[in-house]
Amino acid sequence: MKIVIATSNKGKIKEFSEFFGNKVIAYSDIIEPFEIEEDGDSFASNALIKARAIYDKLGSNSIVIADDSGITVPALNNEPNIFSARYAGVGASDKENLKKLISELGKANIKKTPAYYTAAIALVCEQGEFVVHGWMHGDVIDEIKGDGGFGYDPMFIPEGHEQTLGELPKETKNDFSHRTKALRLITPIIEMVKATKVKDKMLK
Numbered sequence: 001m002k003i004v005i006a007t008s009n010k011g012k013i014k015e016f017s018e019f020f021g022n023k024v025i026a027y028s029d030i031i032e033p034f035e036i037e038e039d040g041d042s043f044a045s046n047a048l049i050k051a052r053a054i055y056d057k058l059g060s061n062s063i064v065i066a067d068d069s070g071i072t073v074p075a076l077n078n079e080p081n082i083f084s085a086r087y088a089g090v091g092a093s094d095k096e097n098l099k100k101l102i103s104e105l106g107k108a109n110i111k112k113t114p115a116y117y118t119a120a121i122a123l124v125c126e127q128g129e130f131v132v133h134g135w136m137h138g139d140v141i142d143e144i145k146g147d148g149g150f151g152y153d154p155m156f157i158p159e160g161h162e163q164t165l166g167e168l169p170k171e172t173k174n175d176f177s178h179r180t181k182a183l184r185l186i187t188p189i190i191e192m193v194k195a196t197k198v199k200d201k202m203l204k
């Protein structure tokens with residue numbers, strides 16, 4: 001049974017697939033993609049909103065996971081945080097959001113400052129709802145370096161490194177990223193849910 005990922009973000013789909021291999025499928029490969037209003041006040045609540053929306057469409061036999069994530073810059077009053085995807089306005093592209101963060105650093109006269117990524121991963125299935133978190137700390141800089149990764153990666157230097165995630169190989173990010181840490185936590189829950197489903201079927 002494949003796990004359905006409730007996201008339209010290509011960067012996330014790529015990283016989920018690198019982590020799980022062919023055990024996952026994007027929801028847009030099964031049903032017509034649709035708009036989900038992310039009006040929660042935390043990463044966890046928005047991840048749950050997305051996972052529930054797809055689970056409701058697919059039915060009780062499915063196992064759905066969603067990711068809500070973003071970058072937080074303490075020196076900029078903790079912006080953009082849960083608004084990372086719409087920092088430059090609703091419907092803004094990754095590039096526009098990245099440039100907006102660079103321009104906010106410029107306005108504050110900051111060349112380099114601590115920042116961190118958060119990922120909340122929600123799992124929704126017949127057996128219940130689960131949410132886990134992962135974080136990655138480092139610095140943001142006031143320029144774009146490299147073109148690897150996605151989103152804010154070309155301006156983010158992870159702790160212990162000299163280069164941005166846009167310059168470092170994807171394997172480096174996948175080793176310790178916020179998303180990978182959260183996915184490592186959700187993996188045993190997925191296994192438990194799958195095993196419970198098999199057991200329930202045998203008892204029927």
Ligand code: ITT
Nearest residue numbers: 007008009067068069070071084085150151152153
């Ligand atoms: P879905 O809701 O369809 O999953 P989204 O792009 O709208 O896609 P979010 O609401 O979770 O996803 O917003 C996350 C934003 O935070 C995303 O647009 C990126 O700009 C940024 N982001 C999250 N994780 C990132 C990462 O690993 N690398 C770079 N930027 C990241």
